[in-house]
Amino acid sequence: MKYYPVVVYVSKSKALTVIKHFSRFVKSEVANSKGLFYVLIISLGFVLGLSPVVLNYVVDPYNMNKMFDLNIKKEKLSLKSHYPLWKMINHPKKTADTLILGDSRALALKDKYWHQLELSNAYNFAYGGATIDEIYDTFQHVKSNKAIKNIVLGIQLRSLSPHYKNGMNRVPEAISLAENPLQYYSNGFITQMSWKHVKKQYPEQLSLLAQRIRTFPITFISSAHAAEFNDEEDKHLKSLLDPKYCAECTLPIITESAPLPIRAMAAAKGKSAATAKSKATASAKNKSSAAKNNPLAATSNQAAVMANIWQHLWPHISLDRQLPPSFEKQVRKNAKSDWETFNFSNDYWQKLIEIALWCDTNGVKLIFFIPPTIAEMQQQITNYGYSEANHKLRVDLSQIAPVIDFDFNNPVTQNLDNFNDAYHFNYKLAKSIIGELIQILDSDKTASKQAHKRRENIACPISDKEINQQTSDNRTTVLEGVSCRIWRKNHG
Numbered sequence: 001m002k003y004y005p006v007v008v009y010v011s012k013s014k015a016l017t018v019i020k021h022f023s024r025f026v027k028s029e030v031a032n033s034k035g036l037f038y039v040l041i042i043s044l045g046f047v048l049g050l051s052p053v054v055l056n057y058v059v060d061p062y063n064m065n066k067m068f069d070l071n072i073k074k075e076k077l078s079l080k081s082h083y084p085l086w087k088m089i090n091h092p093k094k095t096a097d098t099l100i101l102g103d104s105r106a107l108a109l110k111d112k113y114w115h116q117l118e119l120s121n122a123y124n125f126a127y128g129g130a131t132i133d134e135i136y137d138t139f140q141h142v143k144s145n146k147a148i149k150n151i152v153l154g155i156q157l158r159s160l161s162p163h164y165k166n167g168m169n170r171v172p173e174a175i176s177l178a179e180n181p182l183q184y185y186s187n188g189f190i191t192q193m194s195w196k197h198v199k200k201q202y203p204e205q206l207s208l209l210a211q212r213i214r215t216f217p218i219t220f221i222s223s224a225h226a227a228e229f230n231d232e233e234d235k236h237l238k239s240l241l242d243p244k245y246c247a248e249c250t251l252p253i254i255t256e257s258a259p260l261p262i263r264a265m266a267a268a269k270g271k272s273a274a275t276a277k278s279k280a281t282a283s284a285k286n287k288s289s290a291a292k293n294n295p296l297a298a299t300s301n302q303a304a305v306m307a308n309i310w311q312h313l314w315p316h317i318s319l320d321r322q323l324p325p326s327f328e329k330q331v332r333k334n335a336k337s338d339w340e341t342f343n344f345s346n347d348y349w350q351k352l353i354e355i356a357l358w359c360d361t362n363g364v365k366l367i368f369f370i371p372p373t374i375a376e377m378q379q380q381i382t383n384y385g386y387s388e389a390n391h392k393l394r395v396d397l398s399q400i401a402p403v404i405d406f407d408f409n410n411p412v413t414q415n416l417d418n419f420n421d422a423y424h425f426n427y428k429l430a431k432s433i434i435g436e437l438i439q440i441l442d443s444d445k446t447a448s449k450q451a452h453k454r455r456e457n458i459a460c461p462i463s464d465k466e467i468n469q470q471t472s473d474n475r476t477t478v479l480e481g482v483s484c485r486i487w488r489k490n491h492g
Contacts, residue, residue: 089178100153
């Protein structure tokens with residue numbers, strides 16, 4: 001019996017249809033898998049992108065929301081990293097009636113010291129290294145607060161130079177972050193601060209987590225078995241030029257008229273450096289000369305002799321003692337940095353006048369205070385030729401608001417135990433200064449009485465019996481008490 005193969009005929013069109021359907025199925029599966037892959041990648045990116053926002057919202061280094069209590073002490077680290085931002089966000093707008101503005105010396109007059117003397121609504125709005133621009137912009141930001149009754153503004157001559165702190169201004173950024181939560185939570189700096197707080201608060205937990213991650217077997221990454229590179233022979237230059245190593249390799253032809261590129265570059269650099277050094281030296285000499293001969297734009301003649309009536313206020317300071325190394329360094333180097341480039345800014349001065357006019361118009365009491373420095377630092381102002389400008393600043397300030405002056409030669413500024421360094425007074429002296437300022441403001445009788453009882457080494461001449469000496473001319477009166485002077489406008 002013979003068997004014949006049976007051939008089933010399938011038309012060409014039907015075969016193509018089957019192939020097309022199969023192709024579509026394969027493409028659909030691939031497309032679906034790719035789509036799923038892309039969705040996973042996008043989702044992962046979204047989660048990773050959102051994680052800093054979640055971290056910032058939970059840790060909240062500047063107290064934007066205060067939703068989670070992680071028992072983290074934020075103020076010290078966050079404040080020093082961005083003074084204006086901390087102050088802006090934590091400002092109690094509804095209750096703060098006494099604002100303190102200024103730089104690090106004003107910042108030393110801490111809120112808690114004011115509160116200890118019963119002035120519970122005082123808020124310190126000063127920043128470390130604050131410039132006049134920062135003080136002015138802060139004032140502009142908070143002046144709409146109807147609760148404000150008093151402004152205490154710390155000021156000194158060196159702050160009125162545009163070169164001071166290179167004229168920095170951190171306040172606009174702080175305002176922008178404080179008023180825009182989305183910008184705050186997504187900001188890179190805020191993320192850095194959040195992570196710093198987490199590392200500081202949970203060092204052991206993070207260390208344990210890091211160890212576990214390091215010991216976790218990551219099997220999907222294979223190791224590369226690359227052979228170690230060994231330089232088998234030290235080939236000379238001529239051997240490297242052999243055609244078997246490098247085809248068409250030749251050395252450049254060097255003639256005596258064409259110097260070696262290295263020598264030419266060295267000669268050019270030497271000439272450039274010499275020129276730069278000469279210009280820098282000339283510039284430094286010009287700046288030094290300008291600093292000594294033209295200290296203040298508002299003072300046309302630096303050699304002008306101060307009126308005899310004021311001479312006794314500014315005696316030459318010469319103390320026979322050796323300062324601690326850190327103090328000595330500040331007196332020499334920091335004073336040089338302050339005064340060699342000093343240039344009085346009329347723009348800054350106009351901003352102070354604007355603040356004073358607003359306070360006068362709106363019934364807000366303004367007082368300037370000049371924080372104390374050690375006696376040797378005061379003498380440097382005279383040494384660099386700015387004694388007249390230093391005196392004139394007090395006179396001019398007194399025409400727009402009372403000036404409470406602690407920065408002159410007296411037993412307090414001669415005693416190094418009152419200072420942390422040549423510029424900054426300690427907490428004990430800070431409390432004494434606050435006590436005097438509270439009595440001068442006299443906005444709270446209970447606080448004033450409390451401050452008067454705690455007087456120690458400073459007594460401003462608030463009452464007639466506390467005036468040890470009085471000096472006046474046609475513009476200004478200076479009342480002298482114990483380590484404190486009050487400068488005020490005559491008939492004002």
